[in-house]
Amino acid sequence: MYPSRTRLGVALAAAGLSTAALVGCSAGAVDKALDCAQTAATVARDVQDLQNxxxxxGNSPQDAATALDRISQDLKNLGEKTSGADVSKAVDELQKAVRNARTAADNGTVPDVTPVAYAAGALTKVCAPG
Structure with missing residues (x-):
């Protein structure tokens, strides 16, 4: 079983993200920060689903692969809506973790999703200014 601290941390970070993203931003920056925050919150929910x-x-590796596909799609959407070196780096790290987990699922084993959860937490951090 995965540590409840990881799940709780991801959930709490996602919950506070939308408000934090709006602090001290111009109108264009607010839109980008909000897009980043919303996507990070969605990814956090996807990661929670994956952990579940x-x-x-008794769940199959295919169930994990389906959950990983949702995360990949959300990351693609984030890449299209936002910019910035920090966000790009966090997205790249999360994509790498998802690819590694996906490889395990494709090989018929249930993947270790801890790296995915940690990378999602890093994305949450960079999407929250300050």
Whole structure:
């Protein structure tokens, strides 16, 4: 089972993200920050779903692959809506973690999703200014 601190941390970070993203931004920056915050919150929910799939006994690697596909799609959407070196680096790290987990799922094993959760937390941090 995965540490509840990881799940709680991702959930709390996502919950506070939308408000934090709006502090001290110009109108254009607000839109980008809000897009980043919304996508990071969506990714956090996707990661929670992935952790639930992997944590439940008897689930197939295909269930994990489906959850990883959702994360990949959300990251693609984020890349189209935002810019910035920090966001790009966080997205790249999360994509790498998703690819590694996907490889395990494709090989018929249930993946270790801890790196995905940590990378999602890093994305949440860079999407929150300050």
């Amino acid at each position: 799939v992997v944590g439940n006994a």
